[in-house]
Amino acid sequence: MAVKAQVLYDFTAEPGNNELSVQEGEILTVTNQNVGSGWVEARNSRGNVGLVPEDYIEEWDDDSDDGKSTVGYGGSQMEEGGTMQRGGAHSTMKISLNKFPGFSKTPNPEVYLLTKSVAKGNDKLPIYAGEVGPVWLYPQIQLDCVVADPKKGSKMYGLKSYIEYQITPNTTNRPVNHRYKHFDWLYERLVEKFACALPIPCLPDKQVTGRFEEEFIKMRMERLQGWMSRMCRHPVISNSEVLQLFLNYRDEKEWKLGKRKAEKDEFVGVKIFSTIDPELPELDPGQVEQKYEMYSQFTRSMDNSVKELLAVGHLHWKRCTGPLQKEYRQIGKAFQNLSSVFNTSAYPTLSATGKTYEEIAELVAGQPKKDLHFLMETNNEYKGLLGCFPDTIAVHKAAIDKVKEADHLVTMNKISQQDKHIMEKNLSTMSYALQAEMNHFHSNRIYDYNRLMQFYLEEQVKFYETIAEKLKKALGQYTTM
Amino acid sequence: MAVKAQVLYDFTAEPGNNELSVQEGEILTVTNQNVGSGWVEARNSRGNVGLVPEDYIEEWDDDSDDGKSTVGYGGSQMEEGGTMQRGGAHSTMKISLNKFPGFSKTPNPEVYLLTKSVAKGNDKLPIYAGEVGPVWLYPQIQLDCVVADPKKGSKMYGLKSYIEYQITPNTTNRPVNHRYKHFDWLYERLVEKFACALPIPCLPDKQVTGRFEEEFIKMRMERLQGWMSRMCRHPVISNSEVLQLFLNYRDEKEWKLGKRKAEKDEFVGVKIFSTIDPELPELDPGQVEQKYEMYSQFTRSMDNSVKELLAVGHLHWKRCTGPLQKEYRQIGKAFQNLSSVFNTSAYPTLSATGKTYEEIAELVAGQPKKDLHFLMETNNEYKGLLGCFPDTIAVHKAAIDKVKEADHLVTMNKISQQDKHIMEKNLSTMSYALQAEMNHFHSNRIYDYNRLMQFYLEEQVKFYETIAEKLKKALGQYTTM
Numbered sequence: 001m002a003v004k005a006q007v008l009y010d011f012t013a014e015p016g017n018n019e020l021s022v023q024e025g026e027i028l029t030v031t032n033q034n035v036g037s038g039w040v041e042a043r044n045s046r047g048n049v050g051l052v053p054e055d056y057i058e059e060w061d062d063d064s065d066d067g068k069s070t071v072g073y074g075g076s077q078m079e080e081g082g083t084m085q086r087g088g089a090h091s092t093m094k095i096s097l098n099k100f101p102g103f104s105k106t107p108n109p110e111v112y113l114l115t116k117s118v119a120k121g122n123d124k125l126p127i128y129a130g131e132v133g134p135v136w137l138y139p140q141i142q143l144d145c146v147v148a149d150p151k152k153g154s155k156m157y158g159l160k161s162y163i164e165y166q167i168t169p170n171t172t173n174r175p176v177n178h179r180y181k182h183f184d185w186l187y188e189r190l191v192e193k194f195a196c197a198l199p200i201p202c203l204p205d206k207q208v209t210g211r212f213e214e215e216f217i218k219m220r221m222e223r224l225q226g227w228m229s230r231m232c233r234h235p236v237i238s239n240s241e242v243l244q245l246f247l248n249y250r251d252e253k254e255w256k257l258g259k260r261k262a263e264k265d266e267f268v269g270v271k272i273f274s275t276i277d278p279e280l281p282e283l284d285p286g287q288v289e290q291k292y293e294m295y296s297q298f299t300r301s302m303d304n305s306v307k308e309l310l311a312v313g314h315l316h317w318k319r320c321t322g323p324l325q326k327e328y329r330q331i332g333k334a335f336q337n338l339s340s341v342f343n344t345s346a347y348p349t350l351s352a353t354g355k356t357y358e359e360i361a362e363l364v365a366g367q368p369k370k371d372l373h374f375l376m377e378t379n380n381e382y383k384g385l386l387g388c389f390p391d392t393i394a395v396h397k398a399a400i401d402k403v404k405e406a407d408h409l410v411t412m413n414k415i416s417q418q419d420k421h422i423m424e425k426n427l428s429t430m431s432y433a434l435q436a437e438m439n440h441f442h443s444n445r446i447y448d449y450n451r452l453m454q455f456y457l458e459e460q461v462k463f464y465e466t467i468a469e470k471l472k473k474a475l476g477q478y479t480t481m
Numbered sequence: 482m483a484v485k486a487q488v489l490y491d492f493t494a495e496p497g498n499n500e501l502s503v504q505e506g507e508i509l510t511v512t513n514q515n516v517g518s519g520w521v522e523a524r525n526s527r528g529n530v531g532l533v534p535e536d537y538i539e540e541w542d543d544d545s546d547d548g549k550s551t552v553g554y555g556g557s558q559m560e561e562g563g564t565m566q567r568g569g570a571h572s573t574m575k576i577s578l579n580k581f582p583g584f585s586k587t588p589n590p591e592v593y594l595l596t597k598s599v600a601k602g603n604d605k606l607p608i609y610a611g612e613v614g615p616v617w618l619y620p621q622i623q624l625d626c627v628v629a630d631p632k633k634g635s636k637m638y639g640l641k642s643y644i645e646y647q648i649t650p651n652t653t654n655r656p657v658n659h660r661y662k663h664f665d666w667l668y669e670r671l672v673e674k675f676a677c678a679l680p681i682p683c684l685p686d687k688q689v690t691g692r693f694e695e696e697f698i699k700m701r702m703e704r705l706q707g708w709m710s711r712m713c714r715h716p717v718i719s720n721s722e723v724l725q726l727f728l729n730y731r732d733e734k735e736w737k738l739g740k741r742k743a744e745k746d747e748f749v750g751v752k753i754f755s756t757i758d759p760e761l762p763e764l765d766p767g768q769v770e771q772k773y774e775m776y777s778q779f780t781r782s783m784d785n786s787v788k789e790l791l792a793v794g795h796l797h798w799k800r801c802t803g804p805l806q807k808e809y810r811q812i813g814k815a816f817q818n819l820s821s822v823f824n825t826s827a828y829p830t831l832s833a834t835g836k837t838y839e840e841i842a843e844l845v846a847g848q849p850k851k852d853l854h855f856l857m858e859t860n861n862e863y864k865g866l867l868g869c870f871p872d873t874i875a876v877h878k879a880a881i882d883k884v885k886e887a888d889h890l891v892t893m894n895k896i897s898q899q900d901k902h903i904m905e906k907n908l909s910t911m912s913y914a915l916q917a918e919m920n921h922f923h924s925n926r927i928y929d930y931n932r933l934m935q936f937y938l939e940e941q942v943k944f945y946e947t948i949a950e951k952l953k954k955a956l957g958q959y960t961t962m
Contacts, residue, residue, distance in 0.1 A: 012495070014493070298822065301822045302819070302822045302823075304818075305815065305818045305819040305821075305822050306819070308814075308815045308818060308819075309815040309816070309819060312808065312811040312812050312815050313812075315808060315811070316808055316812065319804065319805070319808060323800065324800070324805075327793065327796060327797055327800060330793040330796070331793050331794075331797065333789075334786065334789045334790040334793050334794075335790070337785075337786045337789060338783070338786040338787070338789075338790060338930075340786075341779065341782045341783045341786050342783075342926070342927075342930075349931075349934070350930065350934060353934060353938065445823070446823075449819075449823075449831065450830075450959060453830070453831060453834060453959060454956060454959045457834065457952050457953075457955055457956035457959070458956060460952050461949050461952045461953050461956060464945045464946075464948045464949035464952065465945075465946075465949045467945045468942050468945035468946045468949060471938050471941050471942045471945065472938075472942050474938055475935060475938035475939060475942060478931060478934060478935045478938070
């Protein structure tokens with residue numbers, strides 16, 4: 001079936017670039033998702049085909065059972081094409097949920113809502129009252145790891161080759177090796193186990209062509225590092241058996257055994273809520289629904305803002321490396337040509353000014369890699385995270401609806417009054433889980449954006465100062481005339 | 482008859498702007514010259530009609546007797562439309578020559594070539610050996626004037642109104658008043674008298690609509706100032722009776738009498754050469770031709786370079802006030818929107834960063850008026866000057882060709898051997914006039930471009946430093962978090 005996409009922002013094609021002008025709200029048919037460099041080929045309703053920036057469109061859900069991978073922000077900032085990140089925003093979770101055998105559409109919270117017992121011991125996930133509200137239990141020392149040293153390995157007598165990364169956790173300081181497919185395995189386990197309660201962002205996408213290209217490997221490593229750090233920073237995930245196994249296994253045997261155990265884990269899907277133990281007073285369904293509305297609105301707003309920033313970042317990147325570079329080069333050339341006309345009476349200063357503008361052209365074109373890159377990467381990560389929330393929140397909403405039905409079910413004698421109380425208590429637990437997770441998200445967000453903006457502004461200041469400095473130098477040559 | 486224009490540079494239309502994509506060398510039919518703001522409306526051979534930047538095209542001479550005013554660089558830098566400068570480059574002179582009763586196409590230098598006598602006394606224009614070669618006699622004190630204080634006047638009981646400018650020469654320090662039509666009268670006299678030997682640049686164009694608009698009056702005054710200063714700086718023109726009259730007349734009577742006298746001046750057209758008196762050894766026709774080739778090539782090259790700079794300047798102007806401003810505004814908006822999503826936990830610093838980028842948007846859009854404006858104005862002036870050279874040089878070439886025929890004419894007994902010698906001597910005089918003029922042009926050029934580039938770079942440095950400063954301030958707010 002053809003992938004349909006809805007246009008998020010107006011986009012005006014540049015003539016001669018094989019691009020397609022599209023308008024917000026328009027529905028397109030994606031004809032080629034593998035164009036790379038942040039572009040997809042699409043056909044509009046009038047039959048015109050052309051390239052459209054990935055960030056400007058999102059998959060159109062005319063058939064939500066489709067479960068197809070969508071087009072999403074990719075490595076648009078890389079000139080070498082083809083570093084697409086898997087999935088985009090909203091549809092991300094659907095892919096993952098499809099992988100999880102228990103999920104069809106939204107997982108049914110009913111199984112959990114009527115559960116009476118709570119997990120014991122190590123499996124227990126407590127929630128405390130923190131300064132900002134309900135919070136997960138944070139470890140004394142924050143787990144982190146370094147992903148480094150990508151090495152090409154091979155098996156089957158060199159017939160198949162792969163890249164192996166070295167991951168060194170700060171706890172043991174002992175490196176372990178993992179291939180991309182191991183990360184993918186870890187991702188699947190985390191989705192299986194936590195996705196009903198926690199957003200598990202996608203891994204950077206697998207790439208089909210040019211897998212061993214240096215730039216691509218570097219970029220994937222950077223993104224795997226970002227993903228791993230985010231997992232390590234999470235108080236619940238960092239403490240999970242499966243992540244500990246991934247980071248700490250001592251030999252092939254321990255790894256294999258651990259894998260088998262993780263794959264048999266029973267506390268997965270909605271059952272994760274039965275391991276959550278909020279040491280806080282029970283919330284009534286009204287309070288729960290209020291919180292739900294607030295988070296639902298917040299994640300939607302932030303998702304829009306992040307996409308807006310990505311779209312303008314994408315445009316700006318294209319402008320800097322395209323027309324703006326060209327224009328500064330032209331200015332530089334024009335000054336130099338004029339200076340060469342003046343050659344009879346020698347005018348080297350004007351020629352030097354021309355060269356300065358050519359240098360500025362390269363600075364302008366090279367700048368996005370220095371600052372915009374990190375801004376796009378961080379926002380892209382957040383887009384991925386925010387893309388997981390609708391599904392997490394949908395589970396929550398389904399539970400709220402179930403509890404709303406409870407009165408009716410009691411009247412019909414389908415459940416007892418006691419069952420209803422259990423349902424309400426469990427809904428309160430789910431709400432505390434969502435609140436703890438949102439509070440975790442908020443604190444991460446402040447840290448990440450604060451760091452991002454400081455870095456971005458520092459680089460921007462350097463950029464403008466460098467240009468001013470260069471122009472000053474060019475100006476200085478005139479005074480001696 | 483429809484005005485045809487040839488495309489000088491490729492231009493890619495921006496969709497939705499009513500623009501027309503054109504390619505170098507393409508011939509267009511100009512359908513509306515009065516679009517303003519540096520644009521003309523034109524139709525291509527396929528019948529498509531749209532706007533094209535004036536700088537990108539020049540009049541196409543399929544009928545050189547046409548003598549129609551052409552499209553040329555105008556006040557493309559003014560957002561308020563309609564400040565077109567009269568004529569453009571090459572065809573400029575043709576308009577003026579048509580006004581001059583003695584000229585049909587290229588003035589015939591024969592009248593002068595056989596002239597034996599040289600003007601005496603005040604009318605004599607000596608040429609000396611300067612450091613750089615033959616030079617005009619420069620006055621001890623360089624004449625200059627200030628064009629200021631444009632005032633709206635009226636006549637016919639207020640039925641007709643006009644703008645009167647105050648012109649104050651540095652010699653008398655006594656202001657005189659002139660309307661645009663007086664400037665135009667002066668221009669016509671100067672063309673009549675000097676255009677065979679000196680390039681007389683056009684006046685800024687008359688405007689049909691919105692003549693009293695403040696911005697337009699300011700712009701015209703600036704350009705009249707530039708034109709007058711250039712005339713005053715010229716050693717031959719500054720010393721001419723007609724310019725002296727224009728600057729120094731004491732009352733209406735003196736002005737009227739002087740006007741009548743100037744209109745009856747006999748030493749006009751090619752006769753101007755008979756007033757030129759080079760105190761230098763006679764050049765043989767071979768030397769003359771060599772100089773001619775050199776200047777011919779130089780003026781063509783410089784004309785091309787100046788047009789190239791104008792074209793890229795035009796493009797850059799459009800980019801800064803158009804897409805670039807829009808983009809920085811979008812970046813600013815995106816940061817602010819993101820900050821407003823974060824409102825729950827208050828994130829005023831990010832909002833301040835957003836505002837900073839909105840301010841940068843306005844700086845970017847406002848910058849061309851600060852620096853590019855002067856660059857465009859100066860280059861536009863030079864484009865006008867260089868547009869006069871082909872005709873001045875054509876007179877010269879016609880004289881060279883006549884002298885080449887002289888041997889043949891002697892054989893045919895049409896002229897005497899002595900006549901031939903007079904022709905060669907007069908050709909030498911013409912060559913000295915051209916050399917003196919080119920040397921004057923060169924020294925002006927060095928002065929003008931040196932001043933221009935210093936001014937431009939100073940403003941550019943300020944611009945980038947201001948942005949860096951603003952971003953530093955935005956960055957400073959983060960450290961306190």
